[in-house]
Amino acid sequence: MVVNPQQEELRKRVLTRSGRVDAGAPIRQTSLWRDAWYRYRANRAAVIAGGLFLLLVVYVVFGPILSPYDPYAVDFSQAYQPISWSHPLGTDQYGRDLFTRAALGGRISIGIGFAATIAIMGIGIVYGSISGFVGGRLDNGMMRFLDALYGLPYLPFAIIVTQLFQTVNFYVMVIALTIASWFTAARVVRGQIISLKENDYVRAARAVGARWYRILGRHLLPNTLGVLIVFVFLELPGVILGEAFLSFIGLGINPPKASWGSLAQDGRDVYLAHPTMILIPSVAIAWLILCAFFIADGLRDALDPRTRET
Amino acid sequence: MSREGKEPLLVIEGLKKHFPVRSGFLVERTVDWVKAVDGVDFAVEQGTTLGLVGESGSGKSTMGYCVLQLLRATAGSVRFDGQELTELKGEELRRMRREMQIVFQDPYSSLNPRMTVGDIVSEPLEVHGSGTRRSRRETVRVLLDVVGFDPSFTNRYPHEFSGGQRQRIGIARALALNPKLIVCDEPVSALDVSIQAQILNLLRDLQRDFGLTYLFIAHDLAVVRAMSDTIAVMNQGRIVEAGPAEQVYTSPQDEYTKALLSAVPVADPRRQRERKGERRRLRHALAEGF
Amino acid sequence: MPLLEVRDLRTYFATRDGDVKAVDGVSFSVERGRTLGIVGESGCGKSVTALSIMGLIPKPPARIVSGSIQFDGNELTQVREAELENLRGREIAMIFQDPMTSLNPTLTIGTQITETLRRHLAMSAREADRRAVELLEEVRIPRAKERLKDYPHRYSGGMRQRVMIAIALSCNPKLLIADEPTTALDVTVQAGVLDLLEDLREEHQMAMIVITHDMGVVAEAADDVVVMYAGQIVEQASSLELFDRPEHPYTEALLDALPSLEGEGGREARLASIPGRPPDLLDPPAACRFAPRCPFAGLNDYCSVEAPELRELRPSHWVRSAHPASERAAVAV
Numbered sequence: 064m065v066v067n068p069q070q071e072e073l074r075k076r077v078l079t080r081s082g083r084v085d086a087g088a089p090i091r092q093t094s095l096w097r098d099a100w101y102r103y104r105a106n107r108a109a110v111i112a113g114g115l116f117l118l119l120v121v122y123v124v125f126g127p128i129l130s131p132y133d134p135y136a137v138d139f140s141q142a143y144q145p146i147s148w149s150h151p152l153g154t155d156q157y158g159r160d161l162f163t164r165a166a167l168g169g170r171i172s173i174g175i176g177f178a179a180t181i182a183i184m185g186i187g188i189v190y191g192s193i194s195g196f197v198g199g200r201l202d203n204g205m206m207r208f209l210d211a212l213y214g215l216p217y218l219p220f221a222i223i224v225t226q227l228f229q230t231v232n233f234y235v236m237v238i239a240l241t242i243a244s245w246f247t248a249a250r251v252v253r254g255q256i257i258s259l260k261e262n263d264y265v266r267a268a269r270a271v272g273a274r275w276y277r278i279l280g281r282h283l284l285p286n287t288l289g290v291l292i293v294f295v296f297l298e299l300p301g302v303i304l305g306e307a308f309l310s311f312i313g314l315g316i317n318p319p320k321a322s323w324g325s326l327a328q329d330g331r332d333v334y335l336a337h338p339t340m341i342l343i344p345s346v347a348i349a350w351l352i353l354c355a356f357f358i359a360d361g362l363r364d365a366l367d368p369r370t371r372e373t
Numbered sequence: 374m375s376r377e378g379k380e381p382l383l384v385i386e387g388l389k390k391h392f393p394v395r396s397g398f399l400v401e402r403t404v405d406w407v408k409a410v411d412g413v414d415f416a417v418e419q420g421t422t423l424g425l426v427g428e429s430g431s432g433k434s435t436m437g438y439c440v441l442q443l444l445r446a447t448a449g450s451v452r453f454d455g456q457e458l459t460e461l462k463g464e465e466l467r468r469m470r471r472e473m474q475i476v477f478q479d480p481y482s483s484l485n486p487r488m489t490v491g492d493i494v495s496e497p498l499e500v501h502g503s504g505t506r507r508s509r510r511e512t513v514r515v516l517l518d519v520v521g522f523d524p525s526f527t528n529r530y531p532h533e534f535s536g537g538q539r540q541r542i543g544i545a546r547a548l549a550l551n552p553k554l555i556v557c558d559e560p561v562s563a564l565d566v567s568i569q570a571q572i573l574n575l576l577r578d579l580q581r582d583f584g585l586t587y588l589f590i591a592h593d594l595a596v597v598r599a600m601s602d603t604i605a606v607m608n609q610g611r612i613v614e615a616g617p618a619e620q621v622y623t624s625p626q627d628e629y630t631k632a633l634l635s636a637v638p639v640a641d642p643r644r645q646r647e648r649k650g651e652r653r654r655l656r657h658a659l660a661e662g663f
Numbered sequence: 664m665p666l667l668e669v670r671d672l673r674t675y676f677a678t679r680d681g682d683v684k685a686v687d688g689v690s691f692s693v694e695r696g697r698t699l700g701i702v703g704e705s706g707c708g709k710s711v712t713a714l715s716i717m718g719l720i721p722k723p724p725a726r727i728v729s730g731s732i733q734f735d736g737n738e739l740t741q742v743r744e745a746e747l748e749n750l751r752g753r754e755i756a757m758i759f760q761d762p763m764t765s766l767n768p769t770l771t772i773g774t775q776i777t778e779t780l781r782r783h784l785a786m787s788a789r790e791a792d793r794r795a796v797e798l799l800e801e802v803r804i805p806r807a808k809e810r811l812k813d814y815p816h817r818y819s820g821g822m823r824q825r826v827m828i829a830i831a832l833s834c835n836p837k838l839l840i841a842d843e844p845t846t847a848l849d850v851t852v853q854a855g856v857l858d859l860l861e862d863l864r865e866e867h868q869m870a871m872i873v874i875t876h877d878m879g880v881v882a883e884a885a886d887d888v889v890v891m892y893a894g895q896i897v898e899q900a901s902s903l904e905l906f907d908r909p910e911h912p913y914t915e916a917l918l919d920a921l922p923s924l925e926g927e928g929g930r931e932a933r934l935a936s937i938p939g940r941p942p943d944l945l946d947p948p949a950a951c952r953f954a955p956r957c958p959f960a961g962l963n964d965y966c967s968v969e970a971p972e973l974r975e976l977r978p979s980h981w982v983r984s985a986h987p988a989s990e991r992a993a994v995a996v
Binding site (some may be wrong): 088 | 426441443466468470471473474479483485488491493496514520522523529532533535537538541543546
């Protein structure tokens with residue numbers, strides 16, 4: 064092979080200089096959240112659902128403020144008004160404007176929904192982290208205990224709790240709905256922790272001598288965030304339905320206090336003649352549940368691209 | 374600083390790591406053992422590199438974790454810098470960890486995606502409470518520069534970087550506490566050839582500049598040869614051959630070592646044709662079933 | 664006439680930020696009975712090339728923008744999906760990198776083999792079973808008859824790859840494409856698989872394309888070699904030619920970056936590393952794509968302005984570079 068020694072020398076010198084060759088600039092310059100937002104946007108159903116959900120939230124927050132009607136004022140002369148411009152959803156048997164009451168009820172129902180979901184996540188995170196992180200016999204024991212708890216019927220327990228207190232208010236409802244619903248959340252968190260534990264960055268932290276609370280708080284839990292956010296939107300429908308059901312059968316929020324369930328209770332006895340009174344809270348609940356599911360779907364795509372179908 | 378006449382920095386004797394296989398209905402019983410590491414001895418002199426080579430399942434990575442006490446050995450002794458590591462616990466062990474660090478294989482799972490590069494590299498310093506926040510920041514900058522990284526990127530996240538760049542971050546993290554020993558667990562296996570060369574050159578330079586001792590674990594025999602002073606070949610939890618690198622490569626004694634060497638394809642078609650013949654002969658001799 | 668002729672193939676992936684030009688003007692041919700090695704680092708487009716030939720690129724984001732793929736007289740880019748399915752498995756077969764995920768874990772090995780046989784050769788169940796046993800024996804799986812009923816998880820990685828090969832060969836294809844067939848395997852297992860592929864190729868008189876990043880595998884398995892970089896072919900020659908007299912600076916650097924198993928080397932040898940990174944395929948430079956990393960690019964400005972064409976430097980040795988080794992030598996000082 065004919066080789067020009069000078070060229071060879073130049074070539075070798077350039078290519079074999081110190082390993083401290085400049086590593087170069089970052090190859091990608093986006094933030095993880097922006098990427099996630101793009102992926103969310105690609106799911107049209109999720110975007111629409113998100114919009115409708117926000118619309119609902121705006122409605123329940125501002126509806127009662129902007130409404131000229133007193134949601135508790137009784138005026139039999141106005142009873143059972145049909146849908147009109149002055150009463151967009153009509154009135155109930157007490158003459159109260161349903162548009163206002165539905166919004167007010169929405170505050171309570173959605174509020175209970177989110178509060179209970181967050182409480183569920185809280186208990187689930189604590190239980191699941193301990194079980195998943197410690198592992199071994201403790202994990203085994205905690206999971207078997209959880210299996211036993213799964214046998215508990217959720218609704219009767221919720222009912223028992225509501226009956227334990229003098230009055231059923233917001234906080235009682237949250238407790239009732241949380242107490243027998245956190246098991247799946249614990250499972251989910253535990254699963255996440257167990258799979259995240261296998262990552263090399265956790266080993267690296269241990270190799271450096273990081274203590275358990277640092278590993279849990281800095282390395283494990285922050286990386287479960289994506290899954291947890293999706294889970295919130297998947298739990299929400301169940302909790303909302305739970306409240307609605309309890310209130311509907313009279314064991315939850317009772318009239319005249321407004322919640323979607325109590326509105327349904329108002330309409331329970333007269334639904335044949337005046338179906339709108341049950342339809343309104345039902346549609347509201349269905350609206351919220353459908354939105355939550357599509358949002359959860361979009362969030363799942365956004366936060367964990369591997370689950371996407373091609 | 375020469376350690377001639379002194380004990381090698383790392384001495385492993387009779388190391389075993391057996392994983393129990395449990396099964397049972399309500400009460401789990403140990404029915405069998407997976408003998409990942411089954412009686413290993415070797416020593417590494419300070420400032421040198423021991424290449425630990427073997428195929429998957431040979432136990433080499435487990436070996437690395439046992440040395441660092443990330444896994445507690447079932448039996449045997451790990452003497453590091455005169456101290457018996459298997460007897461250390463709690464705070465003493467934590468302090469010892471400053472002297473020995475690890476670089477991982479997978480650049481994608483070895484960095485926490487939710488931490489910035491700066492945080493990742495300064496974590497060892499934070500864990501051991503070294504210095505103030507400002508001095509730590511400065512140390513991080515120096516470390517990144519040492520590994521060829523522009524120090525202005527401390528606020529970036531790992532996902533913004535390529536595999537080779539991430540490995541550099543991992544190396545910077547390993548250097549943070551100025552350890553004596555670094556276990557390199559397949560540090561270049563996941564990288565392209567041209568990047569691989571960069572990282573290997575970097576590791577060599579760092580060894581020379583900081584007087585590091587490496588336990589270099591890999592399955593690629595050519596890579597190990599480029600890095601190691603001494604070599605140990607592992608197969609099914611045992612070391613089947615060990616010795617100075619060139620000796621093992623040019624005159625292997627053990628059948629498995631010979632089979633391993635002959636199986637590695639060489640970037641030379643003519644030579645490769647010759648080697649194929651040798652290889653077939655060896656394979657019949659070894660009578661391996663796949 | 665060559666069995667496979669690819670001319671000016673361009674496969675682009677549509678993304679939010681534009682088209683990623685994964686394969687950008689690739690031409691090569693494969694003769695019957697010979698093995699072509701396509702070598703390059705990750706992201707160079709070698710796998711996408713193979714998938715384009717098979718028509719297996721995911722059609723929504725990816726598309727073949729232009730170019731021709733002539734297989735045994737048929738123009739594959741014009742063929743309908745149904746016909747492509749007939750071709751796949753029957754005339755052209757492909758084996759993939761990861762044997763762990765290439766086999767369906769819920770079907771027995773036997774089913775997965777006979778499935779192909781019955782689809783393409785319309786065999787009866789009994790004939791297909793018999794042929795399946797023959798195939799397993801051909802790929803040197805011991806106790807083939809019993810192992811037909813096993814599920815993939817009972818096979819080791821090397822054995823699964825052999826099963827993949829058996830499935831690929833079951834209909835006697837004219838061309839076998841192996842995409843990183845040994846990358847996920849241990850080196851001793853790898854050697855066995857490569858030996859097997861060579862033996863089978865001779866027996867069945869098949870042409871083969873081996874895609875890999877490992878120059879050693881290329882040296883062992885390929886008759887002719889194509890080196891790819893940033894979606895293009897930068898050098899093309901017979902295997903002996905390429906290793907004896909590499910021309911393109913990238914090929915040279917790649918060979919120099921390899922730690923060597925024999926000969927001079929060991930701790931003292933310095934490994935050549937290539938500074939920088941391959942260009943972004945979203946917007947590849949109009950000039951030579953290797954120029955930013957090339958030690959010779961500074962010698963004159965031609966490379967930074969215009970992209971060099973692939974030219975035949977010597978008979979059957981093509982190079983896309985303004986500074987191939989032999990021309991550098993000629994510029995003596």
